[in-house]
Amino acid sequence: MAKIKHNNFIDTVDTVFSSAKEKGILHLYAEGEYLNGRIIKINGREMLHFGTTGYLGLEQDNRLKEAAINAIRNYGTQFPLSKTYLSHPLYAELESKIEQMYGVPPIITKNSTLGHMAIIPTLIRDEDAVILDHQAHWSVQNACQVLKLRGIPVEMIRHNNLEMLEDKIRMLSGKSGKIWYMADGVYSMYGDYAPVQDLLNLARKYPQLHLYFDDVHGMSWKGQNGTGFIFNTIGKLEENIVVVSTLSKTFGASGATFFCSDGKLRQKIKTFGGPLTFSAQLEPASVAAAIASCDIHLSAEIYEHQAQLAKKTAHFSTLLSNSSLPLVSENDSPVFFLGMGTPATAYNFTKRLFSDGFYLNLGIYPAVPIKNTGIRITISAHNKIEDISELARAMDHHFHEAVEETGSSDEKIRQAFRMDIQSKLPFQKQQTELLLIEEKTTIENIDKQEWNKYLGTHNILDWEGMNYLEQTFSGNEDSATKWDFFYYIIRDQNMQVVLMTFCTFGIWKDDMLSTESVSRYLEEIRKTDPMHMTSKVLSTGSLFTEGMHCYIHQSHPLAEQSFRMLLNKMEETYNSLGADMIVLRDFETGFRWDEMIRNHGYFRIDMPESCVINNNNWQAIDNYASLLSTRSRQHFNREILKYEKFYDVEIKDCLTEEELNKAYRLYSNVKERNLAINTFPYNREVFKNMNSWPNWEFIILTLKDAPEKNLVGVMFCYKNSGNVYVPELIGMDYIAGDGFNLYRQLLYQTIKRARELEIGRIDFGISASFEKKKLGASVIPKVAYVQARDNYAMELMQTLQNETNTAR
Known part of the structure; x- marks a missing residue:
């Protein structure tokens, strides 16, 4: 069973909280020798306190204090x-x-x-x-x-x-x-x-x-x-x-x-x-x-406290209703939440209010969705009417400043919270007038030479490979594997490419990167409800590809601005499509603009590791073991080379109808058995198109001594213009191949084939990294950035993961 590295929810939360802590917003300490409820001292600065949950202020009542002191003396x-x-x-x-x-x-x-x-x-x-x-x-x-x-x-x-x-x-x-x-x-x-x-x-x-x-x-x-x-x-x-x-x-x-x-x-x-x-x-x-x-x-006094608080709450509510501030929920509780949208805007706004002498709470993931970051303000009996009025004035001023400074808008924030859009604030261009973005919906409208220069040397992303993906998935009758394609090219004033990427819009299973036990539980439900726990996702790249999906001219002076422009454009597309989630895929750890992306309303998750073999100077294949470590060489001789004699290996550009049917059944065997990365299975048309499209070939394995020369293993491989060899999918007969190390042999034959073609790079995909590493593959950690409309699916996946892990 293929093993992958799954994302840890705690690590994601830690990343978000650590960022807020570094900004000086979370994990603070109150200072001073006493507290009065109205004023709180933090980092040497006195601030009006609008963050308490002691709404009536009874924690400062002298009767409660004296009662507690006497109890300590007596008991x-x-x-x-x-x-x-x-x-x-x-x-x-x-x-x-x-x-x-x-x-x-x-x-x-x-x-x-x-x-x-x-x-x-x-x-x-x-x-x-x-x-x-x-x-x-x-x-x-x-x-x-x-x-x-x-x-x-x-x-x-x-x-x-x-x-x-x-x-x-x-x-x-x-x-x-x-x-x-x-x-x-x-x-x-x-x-x-x-x-x-x-x-x-x-x-x-x-x-x-x-x-x-x-x-x-x-x-x-x-x-x-x-x-x-x-x-x-x-x-x-x-x-x-x-x-x-x-x-x-x-x-x-x-x-x-x-x-x-x-x-x-x-x-x-x-x-x-x-x-x-x-x-x-x-x-x-x-x-x-x-x-x-x-x-x-138990006395009439409680109603006086309630009335006084209600008066202050109503005053604050009136001030907010007369402002342009995005209040998320209108009610008569003493808890108010102002939508900020992105963490960047929330951090900026909070720091501004801190500097003006107002303490309030940051509301951030996982308490709220990452794009629903906001500010929680609580009104208490300690707050004076003039304090509340001054806070409302300061918030109205600093909100517009924070929004403009972080490149957001009232429209974006209200859209994130599904609120009525009341106004449009000016959007800071941040030099984007020096950039031009082109949007296409088909590779046919993009220059082949230019595309291949910037993205085409990766995975199956050359122009022909993208054409295959479009023809295979954009017209798919099965809604589960039907994708819309969006291509974005950002150029400077000299028409030089600063950024190039493509995105797909389709349906993903919410448990795609959950543990296998969670997926097995959900697949039982999907037998009667196929779309249970699925989401509409706009993602860079596609579920069929991996690796670098976004080219960025890193040394260009407008590189960061181009990436910001891409994020804004994707968000615009995300909202127009009514998608549930945006995913920026397959960035290497330590990505240059990691913090900027997270501040833009994304949280970072660990992706399964990518496995790659790079060797532009292949030695003789008979001596392949010499490329490996001592321990891996022993494994290679004992578990792979020893079994090669049992197989006949054939490379085919095209399969007969019968062979294609058998190959598809072998793929289905693997798909049904392996839920480590749980995507919708591909239909037969995906493989039929491989059979008729340039650059696809099939590595076929049969057992020499079998009475019938039936396929026992197949690797579906893409040849990318001599740049990279991609074993995209695999099919296996687990019963016939039992005892013959079939999976390892398919990996090895893929390496041999790449050497024959003199292709120096093999993209081995994102599962079974331990097996591939033993064959000389480098393991590359990858991350993705995710933005979702709410936390429901992610929280449910975490709950199911805890449940199924416990059950085991």
Whole structure:
């Protein structure tokens, strides 16, 4: 089975976060000997604080502070014992007061993350199923990973997509007990709400549906007794609803609470709920502060706090509505998100606001899609009306400056967030008036000599090879392998080529670079739903080619500007096509404009390594082993040369109809077995066109002693004008070739053929790099840059990867 190097999600996140950290925006430290909630000091500079999630400012209330101080004096800094054995003296009072607030007895946990870890595995039975909103908080999604070990289905839907939710409910209803939908009440990035009333209607339609809400961002500033957004919306806690809330954030203390109307279930979770049983309990200071906060929540004072915050929130909302700032979600929560589009614009804007004395939060991947980077502003009781007015003024000014300076526009940002386009800001040309871009949709309209000079010496990218690709895929009746072609040539004023590339637009499987176990899981679903988890992708190059798809005149003074022009043009095409994703493929690590691309709204992923043999001075083929290392030479003599005598080898420019049918079946054998790179299989027309197109040939292997001279192996190879030999596809009879090292022999015969043709370079592709390296191939690390409209597919792939890896 071919092995490839798969991208690691953690590495991608680390790259994004590290970039923001280097810009001085993330992983900062507050300074000073005290905090007051309104002013925060960072790097020696005092700033107005618009980043807190303590919306009512109760964490600075003297009553909570005094209660915490007295508790430490009376009970110590902690009570180091599990609550299973003994709770410290303040716990009973806290539980009683929270029950007064909600009318329901609570379960109290150390924090909401540990709460989800305690509650979810106990709440969800083996016969149940779970559906997650893909923007549900990480702590909820992480707790659900444990369920998969028990074989419990855990599905995911796009954010607030009720149509998709209903489809999942129907799918699960016949084979599950309860179906739990898990969502946030108020989402932490955009400040938008779960569609609670619609969900209640859906629960009435489907009695199996149960609702699990994480309402930590809806707490205190909303509802009777400050019980939060969800309780304010549902009124009464029905048996099919559970709610997790918080004693931290707006509540001003620490800890989290869980509510359900089923007393037996509540007792079961409290009796044995993982962290509830085995972890330490809340410190006396935290419990005392929470009790003091309960007293405020149980008094009329809470409504004064809510009203004051609502006044400030409404003031900020009015200021934003009167500006041209792209507010992503309009609602009455204290959380606001301004769309910036690219990280570059967000970094620029944030640094400008920092310099003006305003602290606010960066919203970046994976919390939001990379092209939906933005700024989260939170309004709290600490902010004065004049602070809020000054912030709005500064944002309106600096937004236009940041957009212009980073080459973006209001139109682009609103397009990225699928918002109504209100205005068009001037776009900074950045010397692009000195460049001319040509766009073609067929290689026929491009000069053959010029194309071959810049891109044609790579892979099968010569003019004839591109013609083959167009004729084979652009007219394909199968939508899964039908591609549109776009060619871009950027020239300077002297008509010199500065950049040249081509792109294809088609359908990709979302698991193309996922692990084989994920692909096998999805392929079972695709037996009845062939387009399940697929996306429309605009990509440099094509799925049929690899290597250098973009020529750039690196020393040209307008090289960087030409690449920026390409990114803008591709984004324009991406939007006009309604594509789901842009992919810039096959750049070598350390690409010169790596940071610029990422700041433009892409994240970098590792691609499978490319394998290449370069030898412009071939020695005698009989002495090929002398080119290899000692260890590889031993492998070559033992595993390859030893078996060559069992094969007859024939090179053919054209196959008979019967041979073509057999070769196609052998290709299908390999495709069905190898999901390391999961693309749609090519239909027979792809191979029929090879048979009639110049520069294609076939290396045919048969076994000498077989009673019938049937094909057991075939390599489908392209000869690129003497520049490069490309074994593009392979076909094998695994049964007949068993014990004869068929795959290794096909690789070796490919090398022999390239030497016969005096072609010094062999592009060996991107799988089985270990085997190819033993035959003298160099392994070249490659990266790609990806921009997607949302994170749904990527997050689901990561979830499935975790699930299938665990199952193994």
